[in-house]
Amino acid sequence: MKSLTAAVNELRANERQWQAFLTEGHCVVLAPPGSGKTKLLATRIAYDLATRIASPHGAACVTLTNAAAAELRDRVGLLGPGREGNLFIGTVHSFVLNAIVLPFASLAGRADLQYVTIAGTSEIDEAFESAVRSEYREDEKTYDVKSTINVLRNRLATDVEWAKTNRRIRAVADHYVSNLHQRGLIDFTELVHIAVEFVENHQLVRTALMAGYPHLYVDEYQDLAPGLHRLVGALCFEQDDGSELFAVGDPDQAVFGFTGAEPEFLAELSERHDVETVTLQRNYRCGEEIARMAHNMKQSDSSVIGNHEGGTATVTCCPQGFGEQCEHAASRVLDSSNEGSVLQQIVVICPTNALCAKAADIFRQCNIPVFYRNAEHYRFTEATSFVEGCASWAVRGRELSKHRLGELLSRWRGLCGKRDQIRNDTALTTVLAEYAVRGDERAHRFLGDILDAGLSTALKRPALVNDAQEIARMKSALTNGALKELTVRELGERSGSTGRVEITTMQSSKGLEFDTVMILGMDQKLVPHFGSIGDAKKMAEERRKFYVSLTRARNRVHIYYSGHVDWSKRRVSAGPSVFLKEIGLVR
Numbered sequence: 196m197k198s199l200t201a202a203v204n205e206l207r208a209n210e211r212q213w214q215a216f217l218t219e220g221h222c223v224v225l226a227p228p229g230s231g232k233t234k235l236l237a238t239r240i241a242y243d244l245a246t247r248i249a250s251p252h253g254a255a256c257v258t259l260t261n262a263a264a265a266e267l268r269d270r271v272g273l274l275g276p277g278r279e280g281n282l283f284i285g286t287v288h289s290f291v292l293n294a295i296v297l298p299f300a301s302l303a304g305r306a307d308l309q310y311v312t313i314a315g316t317s318e319i320d321e322a323f324e325s326a327v328r329s330e331y332r333e334d335e336k337t338y339d340v341k342s343t344i345n346v347l348r349n350r351l352a353t354d355v356e357w358a359k360t361n362r363r364i365r366a367v368a369d370h371y372v373s374n375l376h377q378r379g380l381i382d383f384t385e386l387v388h389i390a391v392e393f394v395e396n397h398q399l400v401r402t403a404l405m406a407g408y409p410h411l412y413v414d415e416y417q418d419l420a421p422g423l424h425r426l427v428g429a430l431c432f433e434q435d436d437g438s439e440l441f442a443v444g445d446p447d448q449a450v451f452g453f454t455g456a457e458p459e460f461l462a463e464l465s466e467r468h469d470v471e472t473v474t475l476q477r478n479y480r481c482g483e484e485i486a487r488m489a490h491n492m493k494q495s496d497s498s499v500i501g502n503h504e505g506g507t508a509t510v511t512c513c514p515q516g517f518g519e520q521c522e523h524a525a526s527r528v529l530d531s532s533n534e535g536s537v538l539q540q541i542v543v544i545c546p547t548n549a550l551c552a553k554a555a556d557i558f559r560q561c562n563i564p565v566f567y568r569n570a571e572h573y574r575f576t577e578a579t580s581f582v583e584g585c586a587s588w589a590v591r592g593r594e595l596s597k598h599r600l601g602e603l604l605s606r607w608r609g610l611c612g613k614r615d616q617i618r619n620d621t622a623l624t625t626v627l628a629e630y631a632v633r634g635d636e637r638a639h640r641f642l643g644d645i646l647d648a649g650l651s652t653a654l655k656r657p658a659l660v661n662d663a664q665e666i667a668r669m670k671s672a673l674t675n676g677a678l679k680e681l682t683v684r685e686l687g688e689r690s691g692s693t694g695r696v697e698i699t700t701m702q703s704s705k706g707l708e709f710d711t712v713m714i715l716g717m718d719q720k721l722v723p724h725f726g727s728i729g730d731a732k733k734m735a736e737e738r739r740k741f742y743v744s745l746t747r748a749r750n751r752v753h754i755y756y757s758g759h760v761d762w763s764k765r766r767v768s769a770g771p772s773v774f775l776k777e778i779g780l781v782r
């Protein structure tokens with residue numbers, strides 16, 4: 196409890212954070228970058244669990260990504276006594292599946308859903324492709340059909356909204372869903388629809404759910420799918436049962452519009468008379484100069500106070516193209532490393548995954564260790580990050596890996612469930628002990644041994660369907676794909692970014708914090724993308740992505756552009772990004 200007391204005292208020193216911490220009833224915290232919303236959220240959850248939520252009641256916290264859930268779990272774990280049993284922290288998909296659909300399927304008259312099979316990426320692609328072909332000829336352009344359908348389905352569009360789009364698009368959407376059903380499958384978007392239906396139409400489901408989790412916390416509200424907004428409405432505002440919502444977010448950092456998310460939902464929530472809204476102001480992260488520059492990109496009018504002086508931003512033109520930008524950035528990294536800077540305090544942010552991969556190659560050629568998590572190989576989920584963490588602990592030990600055996604075993608039990616706990620624990624620790632001297636072996640063997648130790652059985656649980664898909668992708672990348680040469684030691688190194696420069700996209704830079712931020716590819720028609728220019732809504736989203744990237748920096752920002760973009764052998768010269776003019780870095 197000592198660390199919780201210290202964390203609470205830190206909030207006390209900031210008037211707005213303290214005000215938010217003390218709220219009773221529904222609360223929305225509008226929090227600009229670096230203003231401590233994650234810290235506030237973690238402290239509030241740990242404090243509520245320790246003092247306000249009596250067992251068997253619990254708390255549920257919905258996050259944007261698996262990585263954010265893992266980070267929050269760690270932070271709450273460090274602050275509070277173990278209350279894993281009645282604390283849920285996970286993504287919207289995990290929440291609807293594990294907290295709503297699976298437990299309440301029978302109560303809502305859909306017992307069939309207790310044994311639901313979730314479609315994998317390849318099954319989704321096949322079902323979609325066949326649906327498109329049922330409506331469109333091969334020679335017709337269909338590039339926006341999928342994105343339109345995704346946004347409308349995620350928004351739980353009404354018939355009137357569907358009617359505003361092309362009739363054939365609706366027909367493809369219907370075909371797609373029935374293609375999946377014919378194979379006994381369902382996708383996550385439909386699960387969200389079902390969860391909303393359960394909660395909105397079944398009083399008993401609402402009551403039982405809120406009895407289990409009377410305290411609902413939501414992180415990054417502005418980016419969460421619209422289905423969650425409907426769930427929050429039904430759970431927290433349609434019944435007077437003492438439930439409490441504590442939501443944090445920032446409309447200026449909304450960058451997931453392609454999923455149908457809209458920053459307006461957060462504004463709508465904060466304007467309710469039964470919600471107390473607190474706006475944080477102090478940016479603890481960015482030097483004042485960077486905070487001032489970023490302020491020009493903000494769309495909301497709330498003011499931000501920098502917490503420390505200084506902060507520098509430079510812009511460099513590399514007329515030879517993106518490769519030259521990478522080489523320049525790499526030589527800057529080598530210089531600052533020679534002067535004593537720590538590599539993990541530097542991030543390189545690129546507009547696309549393809550450019551990240553290119554930057555990673557060039558940095559490696561310059562002998563700079565990089566940490567780039569290419570989602571094309573496998574995504575970050577609880578299970579994939581657990582396997583990486585185990586590899587790290589086995590080969591590098593507690594000190595270097597920053598993982599504790601107790602933490603890994605607790606995550607292992609979370610994955611495997613309570614059955615056969617002693618057998619599973621023994622099997623895992625045996626594998627970990629064996630690999631202490633086998634760090635140079637190929638990583639696919641290690642994954643195979645962890646699967647045999649019990650992970651394979653655990654992944655058959657419907658609740659872990661997402662993890663099962665990503666572990667399958669991990670296995671294929673390690674066995675005969677792009678990562679087949681990876682050793683156990685290298686697999687472990689992926690579990691943390693120590694000693695390496697991180698390379699990431701603008702979207703994935705969310706929530707991160709570094710001394711130095713290098714933003715590459717700031718060329719007009721790339722950022723903003725040519726498809727967004729002229730569309731106010733898309734432009735606003737692109738501006739926010741740049742705003743998020745800029746505000747990851749504590750002390751230094753280095754921005755690069757070439758003045759042109761190369762599109763499949765065609766060079767388009769459109770000068771530097773218009774956003775560089777908006778922040779006053781180029782004229």
Ligand SMILES: Nc1ncnc2c1ncn2[C@@H]1O[C@H](COP(=O)(O)OP(=O)(O)OP(=O)(O)O)[C@@H](O)[C@H]1O
Pocket residue numbers: 205206208209212226227228229230231232233234235479480705706707708746
């Ligand atoms: N009251 C406080 N006193 C001292 N430091 C604080 C306080 N609140 C936050 N910080 C520090 O400010 C930094 C940013 O905090 P945090 O990561 O919680 O911000 P955030 O609002 O989640 O940022 P973003 O939205 O940009 O990801 C962290 O280093 C954190 O420790």
